Amino acid sequence: MEKHRFSLLILEPGEVYFEDFSSTLNDNNNDKESNTRHGRLKLCSKSLVFEPKEWKFPLVKLYFKDCSSLSIVKSKHSNKIINAIKITMKQYAEMLEENILAPYKFTYDVRDFLITFDFALAEECLSQMEQLKRASTLHAPEHNSMIATILHSRYMRMVFDPVMMDDFTEEILCELQAEKISPLVRHQGKLAITPTTIYFQPFSNVESSSILKVKLCHLRRIYRRRFLLRQVGLEVYCSEESPISHIYLSFRSEDDREKIYCFLEGSANVKLEKLHVDEMTLQWQNGVVSNYDYLMYLNCQADRSEYDLTQYPVFPWVISDYTSETLDLDNVNTFRDLSKPMGALNPERLERLKERYHEMSEPKFLYGSHYSAPGLVLFYLVRKYPRYMLCLQNGRFDHPDRMFNSVKDVYNNCLRNMSDFKELLPEFYDTSGKGDFLVNKYEIDFGERFDGTKVNDVALPLWASSPEDFVLKLRQALESDYVSKHLHLWIDLIFGYKQRGKEAVKADNVFHHVCYEGAVDLELVYDMNDRHALEVQIMEFGQIPKQLFTKPHVRKVGNVVEKVKDNSEQKSYTIECIDVISLHKKEVTCVIRQGSKIISVGKDGTLKVYDSTHKKQIRSVILCETPLSSCVMIDDNIVAAGSWGNEIYLYDVEYGKKLESFRAHDDAVTCLLWLKKESLLISGGSDGVVRVWGDVRRAGPALKGLQAELDHDGNVTMLDYRRSGREVDIITGSSDGEVSLWRLSSRERLSSWRAHRACVCACAALSGARLLTASADGELRVTDLGFAHTVYSRRVSDAVLACTWAGDALWAGDASGKLSQWDLRAVTVRSSIQAHQVCIIVIFFDAIDYALSFKLYGIHGFEVAE
Missing domain, CATH: 2.30.29.30 (Pleckstrin-homology domain (PH domain)/Phosphotyrosine-binding domain (PTB))
Known part of the structure; x- marks a missing residue:
């Protein structure tokens, strides 16, 4: 198949190619064979491009704006019209001579070109050319409008x-x-x-x-x-x-x-x-997803694409040391400060920029150029995609001294130059590309620098032995512990809450207003000149990515995993029903395990004790006439049970004796929590109060042991806790969807947030200062407690009513009776079985790897699954 040298990259950006014609070109208006070239003439919106068949001849580009005249050619010996057009040019361009990629050769000389058509009629072609020539004399907006009209007419046909x-x-x-x-x-x-x-x-x-x-x-x-x-x-x-x-x-x-x-x-x-952003964030936070893959994902979500140079993916400079002979990734001084934009890394330059900023009228900006724009992208990639640069710069490369010649020089320029704040591209960290963009593989003559050295490959730091080694070490730096701990700060600047508004001003991260999404609605700009000027400005200046986060981004807590390992390294549990026990006359509300004893309470007001070794019931006591909501072991033998009748009951399992009861709340006791190390019993109630009790095992007035009261706006529906150093924090959820974090020692509410729209019905404190909550409307949410910020959210078909964290997996029971095992590192369901026919309201998981789930109907009690 015949290969063609013509491509749309030979045209200006936005120029339209219409059609081509088999023809002959003669550039001297004579019949000498040496000046005659056979090929195809390309009719485009701003130019004519002749592509000779023989590769030794260059392509000739004739711009309509440089055309003096167009006319039908008549025979020299008579008035007979021949099928040819004469084009008189003030200047023209030649390219790809001998098919060698080089800057276009512009000839500033008046010359006539004779084009003879093999099949098409010259009169019809001349009519189209004259129309396009007239369009070339208009201002850009009118020219674009006229071309759009012509194009639309052709489209309709x-x-x-x-x-x-x-x-x-x-x-x-x-x-x-x-x-x-x-x-x-x-x-x-x-x-x-x-x-x-x-x-x-x-x-x-x-x-x-x-x-x-x-x-x-x-x-x-x-x-x-x-x-x-x-x-x-x-x-x-x-x-x-x-x-x-x-x-x-x-x-x-x-x-x-x-x-x-x-x-x-x-x-x-x-x-x-x-894959939702929240799921990917959770995987990245756990170390399942690498920093490189996560940044590529965020770029994709923020409308950045490798196919759109105006919105090319953006990556950070992470290394600041380009002079040492070895790269020390254990030294914090090796790395760039990721909490600041490039323009704020140099305090002296930033001070001068701020002086200019304060003198400006609104809308103000700190940085007059962007960190990512088409010209900046091709500055880095000119050796890999030279045709793109020739297209963008009308057939020319940049001045040799302004090209990407040295990594060290470029970084230093980004620190000192008053108009250079560019970040990097994915290619700097993509090990599969082996750094090919740093090598002049096409052997292009880019010219000579001021000192006489020829522009060739990019000069690398001393610590890099080759382009491949350079990219590999940058990738190692990107995945290093230091960057993993600080990358969220850079994400805040580029994709997050410091991207715009007051937080951007505080972070010295303010760019020209037209580069922000939504700052300019072109559909409302009716003046064609103004609209075109805005388009050009935004295209050349660069565009801020779409904002993905409005709160501080979570910090990475998991180890960096370059390659996701299979789940065989993690515990996997086989679910099998080994016993079905029917004890209660009404629904079971809570269960705990103490050795071989299984203690349960239910809506029938009874507390039951079952011996799993001998497979028989050994205790049964009616504690009250109202339903029991919850129970906890407060030592080896004593159970505390909460009731809808506002009271907490203490029962000795060994001796089968009710020790004491006391009025704990002004409404039903909904949940209990026991802190073994502190010997504290914590209760939540429908009165919106959480109470902390001490000395509950002693006889006498229980209210003397009341140590704290934590007030809520809604009914308290769940309790959990976490240890933060020597401190203990109490986690509460309520019927209005609010979740609160309380410091036990100071009784202070550390944070409170509306996690759900519906009642919080289950929770599990996870590793890495994270909390999973589930609501009655079927929403699962993982919150980073450090920021009270959601890192994962998902709506499931059946509401999760019970959950427990087993160290490496989350057990969840839902309203349809399914018992599921979740891997929250990879955010996937490992396994799921139909454990019950109706909703599961409590799950107990103990140290000997037993999972207990409970039915919610009739006289049935619970099932034990292994």
């Missing part, structure tokens, strides 16, 4: 051709105009969707395939995207089985985009992988 489909009898469910997006290039075409396939038919023949096909069953992830400041983009990722791994589309309107998105999401043939 284009009809999707079903012949190229896998089965042309397939029903087309949806057909729309769309553009396939790649860096700096937009391929216009028609999008058609059938019950099984997405088809994209390009408007022009520049694509390698006349039709692009993506099977719906291969779709894995779909993202809405903001493209060129408008919510019209759609990015689709496919499975490994698909011959096309990715496609990025843009539509005429947000309504068109939403129509396609909803159709794909609702299609029975589409099986999407859905």
Whole structure:
């Protein structure tokens, strides 16, 4: 198959390629064979590009704005018209001579070009060229408007051709105009969707395939995207089985985009992988996901894509030492301060920037350039993608002294220059690429620097022996303990609560207002000149990522895991029912285990003791006429039980004797908690109060042992605790969905937050200062207690009414009777069984690996599962 040198990257960004013609070019208006070139003429919105068949000749680009005249050529010997057009140019450009990639050669000389058409009629081609030449004399907004009108007219004449489909009898469910997006290039075409396939038919023949096909069953992830400041983009990722791994589309309107998105999401043939930000955050926090993968995920969620240079993924500088011979990752001085933006790392420069900031009128900004923009992306990647740079800079590379020549020099410039605050790209940490962007692999002549040295490969720090070694060590630094402990601070700046508003001002993180999402609504800017100026400014300046977090991001607490290990290294429990015990006449409300004894209380007001060794009931006592809500062991033999009758009862299991009862609350006692080390009994009630009791095992007035009262607005529904050093914190949940954290020693409420909209019905204190809570409306939520900030949230089909943390797994029982084992490191369900026919309201897990769950109906008591 014949290869072509022409591509849309030869055109200016945003320029449209319409069609091409088989033709001959003669640039001297004579008949000498040496000046005659056979090839194809490309008709584009701003230029004509002639691509010779022979590679020894360069491509010739003729800009309409530099064209003096266009005319039909007449024969020298008569007035007979020949099928040719003469184009008089004031200047023109040549490129890819001998197919060598180099800056375009611009010739500033008046010259005539004679184009003879093989099949097309010169008169028809001249009419189109004259129309485009007139458009080139207009200001950019009017020019764009006129080209859009021409393009729309051509679009209307284009009809999707079903012949190229896998089965042309397939029903087309949806057909729309769309553009396939790649860096700096937009391929216009028609999008058609059938019950099984997405088809994209390009408007022009520049694509390698006349039709692009993506099977719906291969779709894995779909993202809405903001493209060129408008919510019209759609990015689709496919499975490994698909011959096309990715496609990025843009539509005429947000309504068109939403129509396609909803159709794909609702299609029975589409099986999407859905991972919520909260789930990914929890996996990252536990060390299941690496720092690199988490940053790539956040970039994706924040509308950053490698296919859109205006919103390219952004990564931080993490190393500040580019002079030492060895890289010491155990030395904190090796690392950059991740709590500050690049512009605030140098105090002297920041002070000068602040002086300018205070003198400005609103809207103010600290930094006049961005940390990520198309020009900055290609500054780093010019050796890997030289064609992109030539496209962006109209056929030229940057001045040799301003190029990416040395890692150390670039970092120092980012610290000192008053207009340089750029961060890094994923390529700096991507070990699979082996640092290929640092090598001049195409052997391009980028020119010479002021000292006469030729621009070639990037100069690396002394501690890096090669580009591959450089990237590998940067990746090790990114995954190091220091960065893992501080990366959340950088996330706050780029994706989080310090991105905008007052917190951004406090953090010295303020950029020009037009780069923030939503700061400018272009749909409301009706003046074409103003609108075009804003578009250009935003495209060139850069765009702030979409804000993902409005509260401080959680800190990583798990060890860094480069490769996720399988769950075989973790405990896995086999669930099997070994006994069914029917003791109570009404629902069981709580159960505990003491050695071989199983103690339970129920709504029948009775306390039962069952010997699991001899498999028989050994104690049964009616403690009160009202239901019992909860029970705890306060020593080897004494049980404390709370009742709906406002009282707490103490019962000696060994001697079968009720020791004492006392009025603990003004309403029902709903939950109990025993702190063995402190010998404290904590009770919660429907009166909205939590009380702390001491000396409860002694005879006499129990109220003398009351040590604290903690007031709540709603009924207290659950109790738990955590140890923080020498301190003990009490965790409470209430019927209004509020969760509170209390310091026991000071009786102070450390924090309180509305975790749920419905009643909090279960909780489990997890490792790493995290708390899982479940509500009656089916919501599960994991909260970082350090920030009172949600790190994971999920709604399940059946509300979780009971849960317990077993050190490496979470046991959860729900309203449908399912007993599930969750791995909260990977945020997955390891196993799930239908343990009961009705809801599980309590789970007990003890040190000998027994899980107990309880039924909630009739005379049935509970089942024991191993």
